[in-house]
Amino acid sequence: MSSDQFFGLYNYWIVVFLMMTGFYIVIARKNMIKTVIGLNIFQVSVVLLYITMGKVTGGTAPVIPPALAGQHDAHDQHDTHAAPSGHTPAANATAANETVDHGHADHVTELAHELAHELTHDATGDAIHGVTETAGVIYTNPLPSVLMLTAIVVGIATTAVALSLIVRISEDYGTIEEDEILQMDRRQ
Amino acid sequence: MFVSVSILTLLAVTAIAIARMRDLWAAVMFTGIFSFLGASWMLILDAPDVAFTEAAVGAGISTFLMLGTLALAGKKEKPTTASPIVPLLVVGITGAALVYGTLDMPHFGDPAAPVQTRIEPGFVEKSQHDMHGLPNVVTALLASYRGYDTLGETAVIFTAGIAVLMILRRDPEDCDHRVTQKSASTEKKGRSS
Numbered sequence: 001m002s003s004d005q006f007f008g009l010y011n012y013w014i015v016v017f018l019m020m021t022g023f024y025i026v027i028a029r030k031n032m033i034k035t036v037i038g039l040n041i042f043q044v045s046v047v048l049l050y051i052t053m054g055k056v057t058g059g060t061a062p063v064i065p066p067a068l069a070g071q072h073d074a075h076d077q078h079d080t081h082a083a084p085s086g087h088t089p090a091a092n093a094t095a096a097n098e099t100v101d102h103g104h105a106d107h108v109t110e111l112a113h114e115l116a117h118e119l120t121h122d123a124t125g126d127a128i129h130g131v132t133e134t135a136g137v138i139y140t141n142p143l144p145s146v147l148m149l150t151a152i153v154v155g156i157a158t159t160a161v162a163l164s165l166i167v168r169i170s171e172d173y174g175t176i177e178e179d180e181i182l183q184m185d186r187r188q
Numbered sequence: 189m190f191v192s193v194s195i196l197t198l199l200a201v202t203a204i205a206i207a208r209m210r211d212l213w214a215a216v217m218f219t220g221i222f223s224f225l226g227a228s229w230m231l232i233l234d235a236p237d238v239a240f241t242e243a244a245v246g247a248g249i250s251t252f253l254m255l256g257t258l259a260l261a262g263k264k265e266k267p268t269t270a271s272p273i274v275p276l277l278v279v280g281i282t283g284a285a286l287v288y289g290t291l292d293m294p295h296f297g298d299p300a301a302p303v304q305t306r307i308e309p310g311f312v313e314k315s316q317h318d319m320h321g322l323p324n325v326v327t328a329l330l331a332s333y334r335g336y337d338t339l340g341e342t343a344v345i346f347t348a349g350i351a352v353l354m355i356l357r358r359d360p361e362d363c364d365h366r367v368t369q370k371s372a373s374t375e376k377k378g379r380s381s
Contacts, residue, residue: 021204024279
């Protein structure tokens with residue numbers, strides 16, 4: 001086990017540890033609310049697993065800086081210049097913005113290019129070509145984020161159903177301990 | 189690096205504390221803290237959108253729902269008599285298998301990982317062109333490229349909402365029925381004694 005491997009994989013191990021803690025709570029605790037808490041912990045660790053996979057060293061959040069975004073829009077306008085409906089008010093506003101911000105935009109692009117240069121020199125060969133890169137800025141993969149946003153929201157929906165079932169069970173049985181409920185069922 | 193390590197340590201400690209805790213109210217509060225720490229790590233991992241959602245949904249709404257359940261269903265966990273050896277064994281074996289599975293995973297932050305290269309990695313450029321300069325790529329993906337996915341998610345939430353309402357609804361007739369049953373059973377008890 002080299003230290004290289006350790007620092008390359010520690011994120012997965014942390015996530016596995018958290019996942020197993022959640023799993024332990026689910027199978028070892030008889031209280032139903034505790035079980036739901038365990039499932040919640042498991043879910044957060046699965047989300048973390050996906051998010052750590054999307055991270056790129058030296059990357060930034062997949063939000064394009066306004067200066068670069070304006071630049072892109074300008075490119076877009078050049079592309080569609082021949083089209084008759086090229087001059088929407090919004091496009092005009094962005095163009096005006098860009099003329100105001102011009103010096104600033106240039107500066108940002110320059111910085112971004114410098115950063116990208118350094119990174120390409122650090123990385124090995126063509127590996128860097130795989131990464132999402134626009135105008136010299138490296139962005140972390142947005143796809144895991146999108147998938148996990150959906151997963152979190154679906155998770156809260158299932159948690160809500162589970163909790164309402166618990167409320168219902170406690171109304172009918174007067175307890176939310178699994179073993180007590182099983183005993184009551186056997187006695188009947 | 190220091191921030192990252194301290195957040196991860198706190199995450200692990202919080203998880204163990206939740207597993208050992210008997211007081212459900214405290215456990216729910218610690219679950220909120222756990223979600224919030226997770227959100228902090230997501231922010232470090234360049235996923236601010238997921239971090240916001242986790243902080244709002246995981247640490248906010250979920251804690252709120254659990255506290256509501258506690259108010260209706262009791263706050264104390266009964267101490268268990270069963271030994272924790274079998275669950276610990278199961279968890280240990282599963283964890284070891286998972287760790288073994290990570291050994292040939294791409295390293296953390298590796299730009300050549302399959303996640304980064306196999307799906308056509310042009311979302312940032314494409315969304316700039318398609319969405320007319322919308323700065324947040326995650327929003328563009330969520331609402332447009334994976335719009336049907338989000339529609340399905342909305343359907344799931346709607347279904348869950350209906351399910352919760354139907355589970356918790358008190359039918360007046362049903363209630364009367366239960367009350368008469370109860371009184372009948374007490375009557376029976378009275379007679380037998």
